[in-house]
Amino acid sequence: MKLSDAINSMQFSPIRRFNPIAAEVEAQGTKIYKLNIGQPDIETPECFMDAIREYTNGTIAYQQSQGDSLLVDAIIDYFKRDYNVEYTEDQIITTNGGSEALTMTFRTILNENDEVIIPEPYYTNYNSFVKTAGGHVNPVKTSSEDGYQYARSGMLETALTAKTKAVVVINPNNPTGQVLADEEMEYIADFAEEHDLWIICDEVYREYVFDGLAPQTFASLDRVADRLIVIDSVSKRFSACGARIGFVACKNEEFMQGIMKLAQMRLCVSTVDQVGAAALFRLPKTYFDEVRQIYQSRRDAAYEEISKIPGVTCVKPKGAFYMTIDLPVDDAEEFLMFMLTEFSDNGETTMFAPAAGFYATEGLGKKEIRIAYVLKEEDMRRACQLIRLGVSAYKKKLELLNARIWRNQL
Known part of the structure; x- marks a missing residue:
């Protein structure tokens, strides 16, 4: 065998x-x-366990495949309050950490042998996320000599082929700590629009930017709303890695209907952890x-x-x-x-x-x-x-x- x-x-x-x-x-x-x-x-902030202790349901039952409405509403409020970005309930699906969010995303958008552009170095598990969906990573080379920059004219184009389906952005970056400037985000948006690509933006470290930089999200760029998939998680943001709560946010209705099929296939995310995560997203800035x-x-x-x-x-x-x-x-x-x-x-x-x-x-x-x-x-x-x-x-x-x-x- x-x-x-x-x-x-x-x-x-x-x-x-x-x-x-x-x-x-x-x-x-x-x-x-x-x-x-x-x-x-x-x-981990005390409110996580406090919310779980206050959970009074006698039976820990299945949750909705989309996610607990308590958590989904908290995420919606978080984006509106901190970034002036509006999502609706049908534009968010909770997942078992950011890893499942990525696995489900690639399974939803990739056909066999489709390619994904990712600037390297990048979080190593992307190799497996893409391969399990039948796709291939096509890297864009960066180096320490130029600060691991990649969002500049001509660089993403070096990895573009007829099979390219999406460009992945990890911002802030793991493993380099590189953070995109506003004009670099605009360049990526232009590139994706010109070549009709999905933008998969992994923003699990969104708030952790230094030296006076302001946290940002690709979701602020309304012009790419139909092709933008935001990947997020409580793991790093709230030091709750073991809670395994993440989510996908996207305003493309067809994509969300597709990913819901996978969400229903795996039934749901931990009911109790979602209760705690909802409290985390209510924390002040x-x-x-x-x-x-x-x-x-x-x-x-x-x-x-x-x-x-x-x-x-x-x-x-x-x-x-x-x-x-x-x-x-x-x-x-x-x-x-x-x-x-x-x-x-x-x-x-x-x-x-x-x-x-x-x-x-x-x-x-x-x-x-x-x-x-x-x-x-x-x-x-x-x-x-x-x-x-x-x-x-x-x-x-x-x-x-x-x-x-x-x-x-x-």
């Missing part, structure tokens, strides 16, 4: 696949600062002001320490809580294994995500890592210091190894 070609073509997550090794190292007594997964240590400052302080601490590594290249992120770092090493995966299995400083080491898995183009990202600055400021500073110390120790190891090989060849 054989597995499907689709499943065999998929990769394991570069974010999670080193976890078993890390668990073994921790069992031996080494402390690991885990920067590999975007799991914030900020407490001031909640984000405080949390945004926490992430900016963590970013600043991490960037300051990373910048001390000789030979490093790193673009200071403008949003989200990720940083992509080009290290002076030949292979980031080998360096991670060294950090986990050979290196420690006072019984401590650091874990991160090798960045090659965030690229579709073979060979790119081999020297890069992604860190998530989701730990408190002093822990972020220490974790990045350990990366600097680790790079120095790793290079010394390679120098000794190369010297030994050279002597043996004499």
Whole structure:
């Protein structure tokens, strides 16, 4: 018996696949600062559990496939209150996290061998989301040298073919922290209109932009309302990753009818988690002001320490809580294994995500890592210091190894 070609073509997550090794190292007594997964240590707002405790229904019954009207109404109010964007109840469908929102979206719009344009590096699970729908990712190459910019004349066009169906925008970006300017959003809108493409905008980090930038949404561009699909989630916004509540928002009636078929197929999203999520969307904008400052302080601490590594290249992120770092090493995966299995400083080491898995183009990202600055400021500073110390120790190891090989060849 054989597995499907689709499943065999998929990769394991570069974010999670080193976890078993890390668990073994921790069992031996080494402390690991885990920067590999975007799991914030900020407490979920109390209103989430308060709402669940006040849930009085004697039976936890199925919810509507579209979602609990309590949550849908809260999302509608959130967009109107914070962004002056109007959605109606039939334009929102709740999902099991942003991941299901993306999986269902691609299943709804893609035919076999259709292509999706995504600037790279990008959140690695998009590879699987697109492949399970029978499609292919067609990447747009970006680099740290130009700040991972892609929304400029001629760049998206390099990935355009007759099979292109959609362009994906992750804003703020995971893994680079890049944030689009207003004129860049307009360029993407022009590109999509000119070539009759869907715009899939992943905005799960919408509020987390720094240095005085204002949060924004593609939904503010009325002219692309018929082709815009907004992907969202409570996971990062409210530090509620385990709640697994996301949603799709779209004003295209045909698309929403199509995605409803998939929503009904999987029945519904967790009834109780939706009750808690509704309370989260009722929080005032001031909640984000405080949390945004926490992430900016963590970013600043991490960037300051990373910048001390000789030979490093790193673009200071403008949003989200990720940083992509080009290290002076030949292979980031080998360096991670060294950090986990050979290196420690006072019984401590650091874990991160090798960045090659965030690229579709073979060979790119081999020297890069992604860190998530989701730990408190002093822990972020220490974790990045350990990366600097680790790079120095790793290079010394390679120098000794190369010297030994050279002597043996004499």
